[in-house]
Amino acid sequence: MGNFDWAALIALAALCLALYNTFSGRLLARKQEELADVKNALHKVQLRLESMRALEMQKADFGARFVKEGKSTKLVITNRGKVEARDVTITFLEGPYFVLNQEAEDKFPMTSMDSMSSVRLLAISSLSMSKVKEKFLIQWVDDTGRQSKTFDIPIN
The missing domain is CATH 1.20.5 (Single alpha-helices involved in coiled-coils or other helix-helix interfaces)
Known part of the structure; x- marks a missing residue:
């Protein structure tokens, strides 16, 4: 080797x-x-x-829906946000078709709307109406500034 x-x-x-x-x-x-x-x-x-x-945590946020309460129908607008909304206004983009105009004028503008509070607006519905939705704009001021949200809510 x-x-x-x-x-x-x-x-x-x-x-x-x-x-x-x-x-x-x-x-x-x-x-x-x-x-x-x-x-x-x-x-x-x-x-x-x-x-x-x-x-x-510094924002208000709105939701809206039609609800039946007994024989009447109401548009319920709720502040679902965590803070109070101030200077709350509603502007109907078309109509109003279902919400009674006097109801909206009596309750808006609102100086403030607490968190988780709501406002109810009396609405009417008729078989003769061709429109099936209510279109409106909610505007408010919260801790982050001026905000707005557009709604296009069908009536039940």
Whole structure:
């Protein structure tokens, strides 16, 4: 058997191990960078959500629907937001077709409307009416400034 150079074999094995460690170290560093990027993106999304939640806590928000109460029908407008709405007005974009005009004039404009409170406007419906929806605009002021919302509510 010939002279086998153990030193060269050990050096080659050490070189292979060093190359493997370098390669796997670089892969690990890339994965850590990707993880850091994902973590930063997630943090930005969380901050955006928190700022949106904080903004929602300062907003009034309105909903409207027709409801039957006994033999009468009423348009119920509700402040579903977290804060009081001030200087609340209603503007009928067409009509009003169903809401009695006197009802709207008597109750609006409102100086304020508390959170989760509502106002009921008496409405009429007739088989001879060709319109099936009431279109109106609610405007108000809350802690974030002047707001408005348009409604297109079908009568039941």
